[in-house]
Amino acid sequence: MTRILRSIRFNIFLGALIAFFSAVGTILPQIGQEPERANAFMQAHPLWTKFLSFFGLFDLYHSWWFMGILALMAVDIVLCKLWNKPPDAGIVALPPELTNEEDLETHLDKKEAALKLKPFQAFFTSKMGLDDAWKTARGHLKREGYAVKEEFFLPGTAGAFVGTRHRIQRWGSYFAHIGLVVILVGALIRSLFGFVEMVPVLEGGSRRMQRLFDPRSFSERVRELFWGHPWTMKEPVDVYVDKFTIEYYPGTMNPKLFASDARVMSGDQLLGQKVIRVNHPLDVNGVRFYQASWGAGGMFRSVTLKLGKETLQLPQRTPVKIPGTPFTVEADMMLPNFTVTDGQADTASLDLKNPAVRLMFSVGPHKTSPLWLLKNYPDICFTEDAQGQLTHAPAPPFQLAAIDPILFSGIQVAYDPGFPIVVLGALMWLLGMIALFYMHRRRVWILLESAGENSCRASLGAWSSRGTREYEAEFGALAKSLRSELKSEDNFQMTENPIVEVS
Amino acid sequence: MNYEVVFLKGALAFYALATAAAFVYLYNKDDKWSSWMFRLVGVGLALHLVSFGFGMHYFWKIPDNRYYFPINSFFGALSFLSLATVAVFFLIESRHQLGILGAFVLPWAVVGTGSAIIFANPAAEGLVPALQNYWINIHPVVLMTAYAAFGNAFGVGVALLIQEHQIKSRKPSELCYRLPSIEDLDDLNYRIIVWAFPVLTVGIIMGGIWAYSAWGRFWGWDPKETWALITALVYAGYLHMRFVKGWRGKKAVYVSMLGFACVLFTFLGVNYLSPLHGYLSGGG
Numbered sequence: 001m002t003r004i005l006r007s008i009r010f011n012i013f014l015g016a017l018i019a020f021f022s023a024v025g026t027i028l029p030q031i032g033q034e035p036e037r038a039n040a041f042m043q044a045h046p047l048w049t050k051f052l053s054f055f056g057l058f059d060l061y062h063s064w065w066f067m068g069i070l071a072l073m074a075v076d077i078v079l080c081k082l083w084n085k086p087p088d089a090g091i092v093a094l095p096p097e098l099t100n101e102e103d104l105e106t107h108l109d110k111k112e113a114a115l116k117l118k119p120f121q122a123f124f125t126s127k128m129g130l131d132d133a134w135k136t137a138r139g140h141l142k143r144e145g146y147a148v149k150e151e152f153f154l155p156g157t158a159g160a161f162v163g164t165r166h167r168i169q170r171w172g173s174y175f176a177h178i179g180l181v182v183i184l185v186g187a188l189i190r191s192l193f194g195f196v197e198m199v200p201v202l203e204g205g206s207r208r209m210q211r212l213f214d215p216r217s218f219s220e221r222v223r224e225l226f227w228g229h230p231w232t233m234k235e236p237v238d239v240y241v242d243k244f245t246i247e248y249y250p251g252t253m254n255p256k257l258f259a260s261d262a263r264v265m266s267g268d269q270l271l272g273q274k275v276i277r278v279n280h281p282l283d284v285n286g287v288r289f290y291q292a293s294w295g296a297g298g299m300f301r302s303v304t305l306k307l308g309k310e311t312l313q314l315p316q317r318t319p320v321k322i323p324g325t326p327f328t329v330e331a332d333m334m335l336p337n338f339t340v341t342d343g344q345a346d347t348a349s350l351d352l353k354n355p356a357v358r359l360m361f362s363v364g365p366h367k368t369s370p371l372w373l374l375k376n377y378p379d380i381c382f383t384e385d386a387q388g389q390l391t392h393a394p395a396p397p398f399q400l401a402a403i404d405p406i407l408f409s410g411i412q413v414a415y416d417p418g419f420p421i422v423v424l425g426a427l428m429w430l431l432g433m434i435a436l437f438y439m440h441r442r443r444v445w446i447l448l449e450s451a452g453e454n455s456c457r458a459s460l461g462a463w464s465s466r467g468t469r470e471y472e473a474e475f476g477a478l479a480k481s482l483r484s485e486l487k488s489e490d491n492f493q494m495t496e497n498p499i500v501e502v503s
Numbered sequence: 504m505n506y507e508v509v510f511l512k513g514a515l516a517f518y519a520l521a522t523a524a525a526f527v528y529l530y531n532k533d534d535k536w537s538s539w540m541f542r543l544v545g546v547g548l549a550l551h552l553v554s555f556g557f558g559m560h561y562f563w564k565i566p567d568n569r570y571y572f573p574i575n576s577f578f579g580a581l582s583f584l585s586l587a588t589v590a591v592f593f594l595i596e597s598r599h600q601l602g603i604l605g606a607f608v609l610p611w612a613v614v615g616t617g618s619a620i621i622f623a624n625p626a627a628e629g630l631v632p633a634l635q636n637y638w639i640n641i642h643p644v645v646l647m648t649a650y651a652a653f654g655n656a657f658g659v660g661v662a663l664l665i666q667e668h669q670i671k672s673r674k675p676s677e678l679c680y681r682l683p684s685i686e687d688l689d690d691l692n693y694r695i696i697v698w699a700f701p702v703l704t705v706g707i708i709m710g711g712i713w714a715y716s717a718w719g720r721f722w723g724w725d726p727k728e729t730w731a732l733i734t735a736l737v738y739a740g741y742l743h744m745r746f747v748k749g750w751r752g753k754k755a756v757y758v759s760m761l762g763f764a765c766v767l768f769t770f771l772g773v774n775y776l777s778p779l780h781g782y783l784s785g786g787g
């Protein structure tokens with residue numbers, strides 16, 4: 001079982017599964033993302049709906065099985081990384097593994113044979129004695145950014161060492177994958193301890209959040225713990241919107257600004273105050289208040305009615321006398337986006353696309369039937385009968401000049417304690433990938449054998465995770481510079497072995 | 504006169520000429536065609552940069568939007584995507600002198616700039632509140648740069664498939680000798696993707712950080728986000744197949760091409776599923 005779980009093939013399969021179901025979720029309307037479309041689909045296809053809802057396909061991303069796949073993937077990545085060494089074509093061990101200087105002497109020939117197995121090699125003769133050549137070679141590699149390891153030196157006979165660069169690459173893969181797991185953990189923390197709540201607040205009013213939360217900051221809680229206060233003290237919280245503003249770009253209906261002048265209160269205690277704009281939330285001890293939406297609910301401060309040269313201000317549900325006539329007029333209702341459904345007045349949405357107001361005229365005790373006026377279409381008018389049925393009426397001699405609606409501001413309250421962890425994971429992922437993809441490991445094996453007082457033979461072998469072409473050039477340059485440092489004059493040979501693939 | 508469009512038309516003309524030269528080079532041995540292609544692309548790129556600069560100027564007219572790059576309209580996005588595609592191509596070509604790659608990559612730039620000019624409205628409009636954030640200068644730019652690189656990798660993939668076909672067929676044509684070896688093409692495809700993949704995922708994460716600062720959620724499974732994730736998963740699959748299973752050549756290239764299909768769908772197709780993200784809705 002663990003053999004399957006820890007295989008990379010299985011992990012890729014899980015990835016494909018996640019990709020597939022994610023795609024399904026973008027085609028089938030999801031309750032979380034598009035509730036109206038999802039409901040419409042459900043009504044249109046009742047039979048399918050039964051089947052699909054059974055598997056949670058309308059809330060796919062939060063269904064137990066989708067979460068399960070994600071969790072399995074996280075566990076699996078950890079298993080994979082625990083069991084499998086990162087693929088490492090570079091370490092072709094020198095046979096036999098040399099552990100001390102005597103071995104070096106007895107197996108000198110084998111060491112050279114081993115060097116010849118390296119993907120890249122170079123051989124030349126130095127005009128320096130072994131001692132000097134040894135020092136110079138080590139110094140040169142260090143200057144080139146290599147760390148010198150596994151040094152063995154036999155005075156008068158031979159010396160060998162390995163130079164390595166960017167060994168960190170091996171850890172890149174671990175780091176990146178653990179980063180992914182950390183991101184998933186952050187998401188889990190959010191779904192366990194975080195919340196999102198939509199709080200629509202009428203301008204000038206307030207609304208109590210359904211969720212209680214602790215108004216104290218984290219440090220306050222820690223401090224108060226010593227005085228016997230409990231860790232959490234859940235309290236009701238009210239959101240006030242004192243003023244809500246919409247601005248449009250001049251001459252267009254493109255919104256420029258949505259802003260709520262908001263306060264968050266717990267009883268008499270002010271927890272936070274700010275003009276909340278989109279992209280600029282208010283933060284109260286980690287709980288954030290966002291400008292998410294707005295709308296017109298049907299309330300207004302007043303409408304301005306134009307009758308010939310006269311204009312009248314009508315507050316909502318307040319009869320106003322029309323000067324010079326026996327009539328009184330009253331505006332009682334507003335619909336923000338007027339439409340007719342089944343012969344009755346209705347609104348298509350909560351934004352002020354097509355506002356309409358219902359007026360009633362009266363003389364003494366006699367009332368006319370209500371009249372609907374549309375602000376954007378002064379020629380269209382409807383009368384409404386006692387059953388609410390609308391009939392077209394001729395264009396009236398009065399128009400709506402202005403409406404001053406009372407808007408509500410949709411404040412979304414969100415708490416996500418997993419966010420810093422997600423960011424940490426993202427950082428690990430990024431650093432891991434940089435190490436993995438761009439910090440190519442290099443290994444250079446160098447063997448120096450004494451060949452008389454002022455001469456020694458140098459053999460170089462090399463491997464790198466860089467592309468063959470690039471490393472060939474880089475190693476060529478390295479060998480060349482080393483050769484001149486070691487005062488070599490003979491013909492320089494460099495060979496390339498086919499890369500040894502290690503499965 | 505809108506200089507942004509004028510210079511973009513100029514760039515388009517040079518891209519078209521460069522594409523023509525690239526196609527001639529496919530069938531004509533003479534290296535002068537490929538060096539002409541390279542020069543024409545260079546001029547086109549310069550004109551395109553000037554056009555982009557004028558776009559900045561145009562944007563400057565809306566006082567509230569001065570701090571934002573003019574890429575947040577369909578026009579701006581298409582123009583920037585083509586610019587990035589050509590820039591990446593220019594970089595690859597100046598390092599590797601493949602010559603033939605132009606025939607498979609430059610058409611994308613022609614289609615991109617062409618459709619910006621024909622189908623999209625260049626007028627810079629004020630940004631809706633959701634987009635008024637410095638992230639708009641970063642998040643889409645990073646992602647579209649990744650797209651541009653993937654486009655180039657796709658071109659390399661096409662070249663590889665043609666080469667493979669040539670070698671398998673009984674009588675390989677002239678083309679076979681112009682195209683680099685399958686190993687080289689595979690290596691190049693891999694190396695472009697290995698650059699673009701981290702850029703893609705970082706762009707996605709940046710989107711998440713923006714989403715958190717604008718809406719209080721890091722991830723909301725909106726179709727654009729979801730398809731970006733699917734794209735990343737496919738390319739991750741490609742990298743794993745290569746690293747771990749040692750896939751090379753045709754097999755690997757098919758996976759990377761599936762990735763590019765996802766890129767196209769994320770950029771264009773998702774807008775038909777839902778206009779929730781980016782320029783069509785104003786990022787709401």
Ligand code: HEM
Nearest residue numbers: 574575580643646710711713714728731769770781782786
């Ligand atoms: C998890 C979060 C996010 C993901 C995964 C994501 C993903 C993407 C992707 C893949 C693109 C690529 C360009 C394209 O295909 O058109 C894109 C573009 C864009 N995104 Fe996001 N995004 C995220 C969050 C956000 C947020 C919060 C906003 C703004 C409120 C935003 C605004 C944009 C804009 C304006 C574009 C560019 C559209 C254009 O100019 O063409 N994104 N995003």
